[in-house]
Amino acid sequence: MSGALDQAAAGRSGTPAAPGAGAPLLEVKDLRMHIFVRRGEVKAVDGVNFSVRRGESLGIVGESGSGKSMTLLSVMQVLPQPGGRIVGGQILFEGEDLLRKTARQMRDIRGNRIAMITQDTLASLNPALTIGVQLREPLEVHLGMRGKAANERALELLRHVQLSDPARQIRSYPHEMSGGMRQRVVGAIAIGCKPSLLLADEPTTALDVTVQAQYLRLLREIQKETDLGMIFVTHDFGIVAKVCDHVAVMYAGRIVETAATRELFDRPLHPYSSALMDCLPQRNLDARLRTIPGHPPDLAQLPPGCGFADRCSRVHERCRTEAPSLAEVAPGHKVACWDVEGAA
Amino acid sequence: MSDQAMAGMAGATDALPLIEAHGLRKHFPILRGLFRRQTGTVKAVDGVDFVIHPGETLGLVGESGCGKTTVAKMVLRLEVPSEGAVTFRGGDIAKLRGDDLRRYRRGVQAVLQDPYTALNPRLTVGRTVSEPLTETQKGIAKSEVNERVAEALTSVGLLPRIAKDYPHELSGGQRQRVEVARAIITRPECIVLDEPVSAADVSIRAEIINLLQDVQATLGVSYLLISHDLAVVQRMCHRIAVMYLGKFVEVGPAREVATGALHPYTQVLLSNALPSHPDDAGEEIILTGEVPSPRNVPPGCPFHPRCPIAAPICREVVPVLSAEGVGHEVACHLVERGGRNAAAAGGAPRAGAASEAGR
Numbered sequence: 001m002s003g004a005l006d007q008a009a010a011g012r013s014g015t016p017a018a019p020g021a022g023a024p025l026l027e028v029k030d031l032r033m034h035i036f037v038r039r040g041e042v043k044a045v046d047g048v049n050f051s052v053r054r055g056e057s058l059g060i061v062g063e064s065g066s067g068k069s070m071t072l073l074s075v076m077q078v079l080p081q082p083g084g085r086i087v088g089g090q091i092l093f094e095g096e097d098l099l100r101k102t103a104r105q106m107r108d109i110r111g112n113r114i115a116m117i118t119q120d121t122l123a124s125l126n127p128a129l130t131i132g133v134q135l136r137e138p139l140e141v142h143l144g145m146r147g148k149a150a151n152e153r154a155l156e157l158l159r160h161v162q163l164s165d166p167a168r169q170i171r172s173y174p175h176e177m178s179g180g181m182r183q184r185v186v187g188a189i190a191i192g193c194k195p196s197l198l199l200a201d202e203p204t205t206a207l208d209v210t211v212q213a214q215y216l217r218l219l220r221e222i223q224k225e226t227d228l229g230m231i232f233v234t235h236d237f238g239i240v241a242k243v244c245d246h247v248a249v250m251y252a253g254r255i256v257e258t259a260a261t262r263e264l265f266d267r268p269l270h271p272y273s274s275a276l277m278d279c280l281p282q283r284n285l286d287a288r289l290r291t292i293p294g295h296p297p298d299l300a301q302l303p304p305g306c307g308f309a310d311r312c313s314r315v316h317e318r319c320r321t322e323a324p325s326l327a328e329v330a331p332g333h334k335v336a337c338w339d340v341e342g343a344a
Numbered sequence: 345m346s347d348q349a350m351a352g353m354a355g356a357t358d359a360l361p362l363i364e365a366h367g368l369r370k371h372f373p374i375l376r377g378l379f380r381r382q383t384g385t386v387k388a389v390d391g392v393d394f395v396i397h398p399g400e401t402l403g404l405v406g407e408s409g410c411g412k413t414t415v416a417k418m419v420l421r422l423e424v425p426s427e428g429a430v431t432f433r434g435g436d437i438a439k440l441r442g443d444d445l446r447r448y449r450r451g452v453q454a455v456l457q458d459p460y461t462a463l464n465p466r467l468t469v470g471r472t473v474s475e476p477l478t479e480t481q482k483g484i485a486k487s488e489v490n491e492r493v494a495e496a497l498t499s500v501g502l503l504p505r506i507a508k509d510y511p512h513e514l515s516g517g518q519r520q521r522v523e524v525a526r527a528i529i530t531r532p533e534c535i536v537l538d539e540p541v542s543a544a545d546v547s548i549r550a551e552i553i554n555l556l557q558d559v560q561a562t563l564g565v566s567y568l569l570i571s572h573d574l575a576v577v578q579r580m581c582h583r584i585a586v587m588y589l590g591k592f593v594e595v596g597p598a599r600e601v602a603t604g605a606l607h608p609y610t611q612v613l614l615s616n617a618l619p620s621h622p623d624d625a626g627e628e629i630i631l632t633g634e635v636p637s638p639r640n641v642p643p644g645c646p647f648h649p650r651c652p653i654a655a656p657i658c659r660e661v662v663p664v665l666s667a668e669g670v671g672h673e674v675a676c677h678l679v680e681r682g683g684r685n686a687a688a689a690g691g692a693p694r695a696g697a698a699s700e701a702g703r
Contacts, residue, residue: 063545064516162632178635179408208407208572210631213616217630235545238618265621279550282575283620288557289550289579295515 023095024051025229026075026197031089033074040300044070044080046253047089049326054196057223057230059244059261061237061276065296067253068233072199075231076116077106094196112142115190119202121182125174131185132170135192142193157188161218180211184218191222197229204239216243237277241265246332249273252297252307255326259333269335269343271312306338314342360433362533362566363396363419363452367428370414374639386639388414390590391428396534401560401567403581403598405574405613407635411590412570416536419568420454421445446480450530455523457539462523463511470507473497473526480530496525499562500555517548524555534566541576553579574617578602583671586610589638589646592665596672606674609647645677653678 033045044067052058060068073079075091077098091098093114098106110116118124126134135154139145145153151170158166161184174182183203190198200219204212220243223230232244240247240261248258249272257270268274277283278290294311297303305320306312312319318338326334337343369391374384389411396402404412417423419430421437429436432448440448453476456462463472473496474489494504500521511519520540527535540556541549553576560567571577577584577598584601586594586609594607605611615629631650636642642649648658657677665673 063547209574209613209616209618210407213628214630214632217628236618237546238620241619241622241624262622276546277620279546280575280618280620281549281553281573281579282618285579289554291551291554292547295517 024092025054025094026231027051027090027092028071028075029090029092031071031074031091032087033070033079034085034087035080036083036085037300042083042299043253043302044084044299045074046299046302048250048253048255050248050255050258052197052229052231054229055223055227056246057232057244059232059234059240059247060250061234061240061247062250063235063276063292063296065299066250067299068250069201070253071250072116072201072231072233075199076110076114077101078110108142111138111190111195112193113195114197114199115193115195116199117186117190117201117203119205121179121186122174124186125182127174130171130173131177135170135185135189138189138192153192154188157192158185160191160222161185161188163188179207180214183207183211183215187215187218187222191226191228194226195228197231198223199231199233201233202235203232205234219243237265237280238282249276252302253299254307254336256308256337257333257335258326259330263330263333267330267333267343269329269333269340270308270337271314271339271343272308274343275313306336314339360398361395362398362400362433363568364431364434365392365394365415365419365428366431368392368415368418368425368430369427370411370418370423371426384639386637387590387641388638389418389425390638390641392585392587392590392592394585394592394595396566396568398533398566399560399564400583401569401581403577403584404568404570404587405572405577405584406587407572409635409638410587411638412587413538415587416454416538416568416570419534420452420536421448450476450480451532452534452536453527453530453532454536454538455527455540457542463519465511467510468507469497469509469511469514469522472511473507473522473529476526476530492529493525496529497522499528499559500525516544517551520544520548520552521555524552524559528559528563528565531563532565534568537567537569537571539571540569542571542573549576556580574602574613586613589636589641591646592673592675593647594672594674594676595665596669596674600669600672606668606672606679607676608651608653608678612652645675 028048028050031045031048035042035044048071050058060071062068074086079085086099132154135157136150139150139153154170155166158169163169163181163184177185204215207215222228232239234240244261246258247261247264248255249270251272257264257273264273268277275290275292279292281289292311297307297310303309303320306323309315309319316338324336324338326336328334329340368389370389372386372388373382374386375381376383392415394402404415406412414423418425424438429438431437432451437448470493473493477489477492478484493507497504497506502518502521502525514522541552544552557580559565569577569580581598584596584598585592586607588609594601594605594610601610602614605614612629612631615627629652636649644660645658645663648654651658655678661677663675663677665675668674668679
């Protein structure tokens with residue numbers, strides 16, 4: 001078994017194609033993930049489409065409860081239990097539908113070809129094991145590496161994430177490290193098996209600005225070197241501006257606008273996108289900050305029309321009865337809004 | 345904000361300071377072994393001076409571990425300074441007892457970081473909000489407490505009937521508002537804000553920033569704002585103090601520090617802040633390494649091991665704060681008079697600045 005995996009790993013780490021060339025690395029089509037609870041069906045992910053190519057990073061932006069983390073977990077097929085279920089759609093990864101994989105096959109993919117970094121590094125590292133053990137585990141499980149080879153690779157990974165004194169650090173425990181160091185270790189574990197897709201869920205939220213800047217730069221460097229496809233989930237458009245090539249804005253389980261990053265910043269067409277952007281404290285320092293009145297709708301009792309209607313400044317009658325779907329308004333720029341003209 | 349900043353500054357000059365810190369130090373002993381021998385000292389705060397005027401916001405910026413929260417705790421009299429003093433309207437707060445202390449507690453309140461843990465889930469909003477009042481003003485009439493709770497909730501934009509609710513019934517933004525209501529119920533003159541928005545979603549963050557500014561405009565309260573987010577600090581503060589390993593490295597008017605930072609550390613922080621547009625992502629100065637531990641402060645300038653422009657003198661001589669403009673002070677050997685950074689200007693580091701160095 002290990003031989004086949006080794007080969008697979010070797011195949012993946014071959015010469016990278018030009019970024020963005022060829023078929024998408026990940027293509028998500030009409031994905032629906034609902035959570036069945038006593039009070040009903042929470043439509044956490046409600047018909048989401050997006051794609052990511054190699055060497056490209058996609059930002060998924062929205063408030064808490066917009067379904068952005070749930071989208072990532074659906075791709076990984078680690079669903080909230082009890083009650084979480086994918087009820088429709090396709091997740092095509094390197095041409096194969098992940099929803100048709102068995103649990104065992106998914107285990108071979110997770111942490112290997114698709115890696116994930118979460119917000120809380122202290123929770124994602126095991127406090128009772130040295131970081132060396134935790135670095136070697138995926139190498140042993142997925143690539144069949146053993147002993148010295150695994151150790152060498154672990155050290156190489158720590159050097160790669162620019163951790164000082166890797167030979168000593170590999171024997172230390174998570175509690176002996178600072179938040180920034182732990183974040184690097186989590187990054188090293190994630191890229192250990194040379195994944196082709198990296199999912200990052202608010203990886204820098206709790207970090208100091210200096211450490212955040214270090215870490216974002218590191219992720220971009222790794223992405224360039226290994227031609228990774230990356231999905232970055234965040235509530236902060238500032239992070240998108242810094243690291244993402246494309247953006248999808250999510251609201252109430254749906255994508256309401258998607259475009260290339262620069263295009264979206266220059267021409268946000270959905271009222272939610274521009275509202276979220278104007279919330280940034282670094283924008284328009286002389287004016288009062290714009291806020292978004294109200295709060296996101298209950299995903300178990302979604303209104304029939306547009307989910308944003310109650311908070312929208314440009315709401316029409318139609319918005320309350322009929323949900324708009326994503327429509328292309330410019331090449332690569334799609335919006336789900338009945339009043340796109342009003343944005344201009 | 346410039347008008348507001350100006351107003352704040354103008355108001356600041358003709359009023360007596362509300363809170364002053366003189367040579368504030370906090371050293372924690374490191375105790376080891378059976379006999380708790382002292383094996384070292386953590387210099388959490390190592391000699392800072394500042395003034396907060398009525399109605400003014402002073403921002404304290406720095407990385408985790410730089411000592412900013414310890415400063416806040418000393419202002420709140422939750423920690424006793426090892427050296428130096430905090431004064432409130434001229435009187436040393438360490439000497440306050442009994443009624444005077446309770447009066448101080450009413451006068452200086454706090455809003456802390458995490459709205460989810462800061463509220464007791466078993467107390468109603470009304471109980472939570474009224475606590476600072478009932479604790480510092482014993483024997484206050486029930487009817488007056490209820491009135492004050494309603495008044496505080498109204499001034500943070502909540503309906504008074506929310507007083508009967510429990511925290512779990514509130515949204516994140518409402519919880520933050522409840523915290524602010526609790527801080528203003530005693531009609532304080534100063535509120536210590538310790539990372540009040542760093543855990544919040546962007547939309548809630550914006551709401552709270554606006555709310556805090558409104559509260560200041562209507563009540564004239566002063567803020568000591570602690571944050572690692574320069575954008576928030578720049579937006580809310582009249583003056584900013586940048587802290588590194590227990591010391592201030594740059595202090596000045598907010599706008600001036602944010603646009604014309606002189607200390608290399610401030611410049612790093614600014615260059616690392618998140619952009620508001622992809623085109624604003626300017627040249628980044630990436631620091632290598634971690635913040636050194638305050639138990640082992642490097643000799644000379646504490647920032648020199650990470651400083652992108654460190655010169656030989658920085659390894660030996662501790663720089664002191666010196667004036668570089670009106671109310672703008674910098675502790676760096678390499679800053680030239682007239683407010684230019686030697687390296688930024690392309691010049692060689694100026695060794696002559698050594699004359700004013702020393703502890």
